[in-house]
Amino acid sequence: MPIIAAVEIGTHKTCALVGEVHGARSLNIIGMAQGTSTGLRKGEIASLRGVTDCTHAVLHGAEKNAGTRIDEVYLASTGKHLDGMATRGSITVSSPNRLVSQHDCQRAAELAKGRVLPPGRLFIHHIHCGYRIDGREVSNPIDMRADQLEVLYWHVHGDDRKIGDQLNVINSYGLHVSDMILSSIASGYMVATDAERASGVLVVDIGGGTTDYALYQGGSIVRTGVIPIGGDHLTNDLSLGLRLSAKNAESIKLRFGKATSDAQDRTDNVLLIGDLTIGDRPIPRLSITRILQCRIEEIFKILKNKLGSAISEQNIPAGVIITGGTSRLPHIAEAASQVLGVQARVAQNPGWVTSPELRGPEFSTVLGLLHYGLTAQDNIPKKQPKKSGHIFSRMAEIFSSN
Amino acid sequence: MSWRDLNQGPRTLRSPQARQRKLRSLLRLGLFSATCALLLGGGVYSFLYAGQMLRKVEIPKPATPLVEVRFETNGFLKQEWFDQVMGRSLPDDLLMVDIYELKQRLEAHGQIAKATVRRELPGTLQISVEERQPVTRLRTRDAQGREIHLFVARDGIVFQGEQFPPEVVSQIPFLAGVRLRKADRGDGFAPIPQMPAVARLVELTRTHMGGHFRSWLFIDCSRFDGDPDQPGAHIKVRTSHFGDLIFAPNGFERQLERLARILNVSYRKGFHQIATIDLAFERQAVVSLR
Numbered sequence: 001m002p003i004i005a006a007v008e009i010g011t012h013k014t015c016a017l018v019g020e021v022h023g024a025r026s027l028n029i030i031g032m033a034q035g036t037s038t039g040l041r042k043g044e045i046a047s048l049r050g051v052t053d054c055t056h057a058v059l060h061g062a063e064k065n066a067g068t069r070i071d072e073v074y075l076a077s078t079g080k081h082l083d084g085m086a087t088r089g090s091i092t093v094s095s096p097n098r099l100v101s102q103h104d105c106q107r108a109a110e111l112a113k114g115r116v117l118p119p120g121r122l123f124i125h126h127i128h129c130g131y132r133i134d135g136r137e138v139s140n141p142i143d144m145r146a147d148q149l150e151v152l153y154w155h156v157h158g159d160d161r162k163i164g165d166q167l168n169v170i171n172s173y174g175l176h177v178s179d180m181i182l183s184s185i186a187s188g189y190m191v192a193t194d195a196e197r198a199s200g201v202l203v204v205d206i207g208g209g210t211t212d213y214a215l216y217q218g219g220s221i222v223r224t225g226v227i228p229i230g231g232d233h234l235t236n237d238l239s240l241g242l243r244l245s246a247k248n249a250e251s252i253k254l255r256f257g258k259a260t261s262d263a264q265d266r267t268d269n270v271l272l273i274g275d276l277t278i279g280d281r282p283i284p285r286l287s288i289t290r291i292l293q294c295r296i297e298e299i300f301k302i303l304k305n306k307l308g309s310a311i312s313e314q315n316i317p318a319g320v321i322i323t324g325g326t327s328r329l330p331h332i333a334e335a336a337s338q339v340l341g342v343q344a345r346v347a348q349n350p351g352w353v354t355s356p357e358l359r360g361p362e363f364s365t366v367l368g369l370l371h372y373g374l375t376a377q378d379n380i381p382k383k384q385p386k387k388s389g390h391i392f393s394r395m396a397e398i399f400s401s402n
Numbered sequence: 403m404s405w406r407d408l409n410q411g412p413r414t415l416r417s418p419q420a421r422q423r424k425l426r427s428l429l430r431l432g433l434f435s436a437t438c439a440l441l442l443g444g445g446v447y448s449f450l451y452a453g454q455m456l457r458k459v460e461i462p463k464p465a466t467p468l469v470e471v472r473f474e475t476n477g478f479l480k481q482e483w484f485d486q487v488m489g490r491s492l493p494d495d496l497l498m499v500d501i502y503e504l505k506q507r508l509e510a511h512g513q514i515a516k517a518t519v520r521r522e523l524p525g526t527l528q529i530s531v532e533e534r535q536p537v538t539r540l541r542t543r544d545a546q547g548r549e550i551h552l553f554v555a556r557d558g559i560v561f562q563g564e565q566f567p568p569e570v571v572s573q574i575p576f577l578a579g580v581r582l583r584k585a586d587r588g589d590g591f592a593p594i595p596q597m598p599a600v601a602r603l604v605e606l607t608r609t610h611m612g613g614h615f616r617s618w619l620f621i622d623c624s625r626f627d628g629d630p631d632q633p634g635a636h637i638k639v640r641t642s643h644f645g646d647l648i649f650a651p652n653g654f655e656r657q658l659e660r661l662a663r664i665l666n667v668s669y670r671k672g673f674h675q676i677a678t679i680d681l682a683f684e685r686q687a688v689v690s691l692r
Contacts, residue, residue: 056417063423123404163405172413173420174427180405 003030003068006369007059007170008076008183009051011040011209011232012325014058015366016073017358018066019373027374031066032357033058042228043079043210045165056173072176074369075166077124078183078210080228081159086129087112090150100133100141100149108151115155122163124180125156129220137218156182156224178373184212184224186368191323191347191361192216201318202311203347204303204336205365206326208232211299215310223310227302231326234295241291242283248272252288259296259335261289296332300339311340323347325362468496469525477533478565479513484529496521504529512561512590513553536563536570537601538577538621556601558593573616575604575639579624595628596637599651603637606654611662617641626651636682645692650682657681664689 002021008014018031035058039050063070089112093104113126131138133146141149163180170177188203197216205212209230215223234257239249256270268285304311311320319342322332327346336344347361358367471489473481488507492499501519508517508531516532536553540560544550553563554577563571577600583592600621607615622638629635630651639647644665649657660681668676673691680688 052420053417056419060419060423117403122408158405160403160405160408164408167405167408167410168413171410173417174412174423176410 003070004370004373005062005070005073006366006373007055007073008366008369009040009055009166009169010037010207011043011230012207013037013362014055015363016058016062017366017370018062018068018070019370021374027370029370030068031062033061033065035061041209043207043226044081044162048165048168052169052172055169059173059175070175072178073170074373075170075177075180076183076186076365076369077158077163077166077180078207078212078226079158079162080210080226081162082124082156082182082226083158084154084156084224085115086152086154087115088150088152090148093146093149098145098147100144100146102142104149105141105151108149112151112153117157120160121157122160123155123157124163125182125185127154127156127221129154129222130218139219154222154224181369181372182212182214182224183207183365184214185221186372187212187323187364188214188216188221189368189371190349190364191321194219196318199318200316202307202316202320204320204322205324206230206299206322207324211303213303215307215316217315223307225306227299229299229302234292234326237291237295238288242287244272252283253292256285256288257292258289258330259332260293261286265289292329293335296329296335297339300336304340311342313342316342319343319345321345321347323361323364327361466496466523467525468492468494468499468527471527472529474530475533477513477535478567479531479533480565483565492527496523496525496527499527510588512559513563534559534561536566536574537597537604539571539574540577540582542582554594554597556597558595558597560591560594575618576620577623578620579622596623596626599626599628599630600637603649603654606658610658614665617643644679645677648678648680648682660687
């Protein structure tokens with residue numbers, strides 16, 4: 001049976017999952033390994049040696065855990081070097097009866113993808129965002145009558161050297177990268193349902209060094225982006241603001257951190273270490289909360305500035321789904337809701353993920369990578385196939401119902 | 403340009419895990435190659451060994467090679483017949499020829515009454531056979547319904563004659579009125595009990611009345627079961643010139659004398675209308691005219 005593997009090299013942790021594909025769309029997770037990342041800053045490789053060592057250790061652990069050999073992986077991509085742009089390809093429908101054909105869609109798609117990037121930039125994704133026929137949005141234009149066909153694409157591109165470094169890390173372990181997927185897209189596959197994506201939803205993945213987002217409308221991704229601020233900045237702010245070591249700041253964040261303050265925070269003090277040993281001291285909870293609140297609000301304000309009017313009740317009725325390790329910060333959804341003005345919730349991985357280890361939102365990206373590996377990405381619409389009576393296994397059912 | 407255009411070829415191994423993995427891959431490859439080599443080597447060795455073994459079991463040249471098979475007969479069978487029917491199964495070594503088995507096989511053939519097989523060193527196999535002489539012939543059908551011609555020897559043995567010349571066959575009268583029974587052993591027929599008497603009649607006639615004998619068409623034994631003392635038993639002969647002749651199953655000499663006299667008288671008197679000459683009565687003959 002085919003083996004697929006997914007690797008996420010995050011600022012804080014590197015994680016690898018190994019899955020065994022059964023049938024067409026069924027997957028069993030047979031191996032997992034994770035380790036603390038080194039050599040990364042804001043999602044980008046600062047020390048190739050450090051990243052290589054920790055990634056290879058994780059890959060080795062995953063192979064050992066799965067009891068099989070991996071040949072290729074799906075790799076999550078993030079970093080502030082990633083950027084996006086929207087293009088549209090417009091053609092006149094060629095057939096005499098003005099019925100849109102598959103060939104017309106392909107021509108329009110080729111036109112939209114034909115954009116040339118500046119030197120030093122490489123495309124990572126060409127994300128299909130939908131069709132318009134004579135200015136009207138449709139999901140599948142095939143066999144519809146129209147004069148003009150437009151296809152919309154969102155292109156994700158990045159710095160060639162940084163992408164090359166990421167590939168180098170994997171290739172130097174003797175593996176081939178099957179596909180490179182934006183972290184926010186991978187997370188979106190996991191945490192947002194089909195209905196939410198169809199109605200409009202914003203998936204925000206707040207990791208250690210970056211915040212990745214993907215905006216869905218009409219079932220398609222219309223915007224993606226990376227904000228170079230993440231959980232590390234919260235820790236760093238606490239460290240600077242409260243004059244703490246990074247280790248203590250991280251501990252305080254995890255134990256007492258909150259995204260919003262309340263009246264009780266004004267009077268509460270918390271102990272830095274908690275055992276009244278030398279160096280332990282009380283810290284006002286309000287200070288902690290306000291530092292974190294400011295940074296969290298900043299992240300969402302930047303997000304609001306980037307997306308502008310796209311963030312509204314009308315455009316994203318399903319609201320905002322927050323995932324990633326930092327989404328574990330209490331009241332973060334309230335903070336998001338206050339700043340963005342739409343409803344927000346913290347993501348939950350699907351119910352089929354029975355392993356307690358993988359239930360946390362910090363694993364939504366790597367799980368999404370496996371999902372991506374399982375289902376082929378095909379943005380060109382095809383004629384609707386007849387529904388078959390195949391019975392997929394439980395995993396596949398959950399994937400498809402996601 | 404897409405990230406897929408970047409080269410993903412082999413890179414310098416940067417970590418101990420990667421080197422370990424590479425080593426494991428090489429070991430696995432080595433093991434696989436060694437297994438393949440072993441299998442290949444084993445196959446080649448087996449082939450060569452089998453070749454050696456084949457050379458070892460080569461049949462040595464016979465010490466007393468069978469150079470010639472000499473076939474003699476008192477009848478019509480020829481050397482080619484023997485070579486085709488039995489000669490192919492003979493071994494190359496004269497001493498390996500089972501002469502007793504060969505004699506039995508020859509004598510199992512109905513046409514051969516007696517066979518003598520002997521070795522004549524250094525390399526000749528001498529075969530002499532005595533053939534049965536056909537006295538009468540039969541026409542019948544085999545199990546598949548096809549018409550077959552059979553010959554009957556003096557001792558009553560029925561056989562499929564081979565290599566008889568047509569002029570010989572045409573002078574042999576047919577035998578009628580007998581029942582062919584399957585032999586207890588083998589595919590052949592049981593001996594016909596009437597034949598000793600019939601053969602005696604035929605031989606005497608052929609010897610003393612050769613010209614007359616050529617007119618005999620068939621010999622009917624429907625009233626003769628082989629017992630000459632049975633009352634009323636007789637042998638009827640149909641001829642092409644004088645109608646039917648009826649013989650008693652014994653005393654053929656006297657009957658033939660009478661027949662000769664009757665025929666002489668009839669030639670002299672010009673009786674050409676004889677239908678039957680019944681010689682079965684002692685000292686008398688009943689001649690009926692048409």
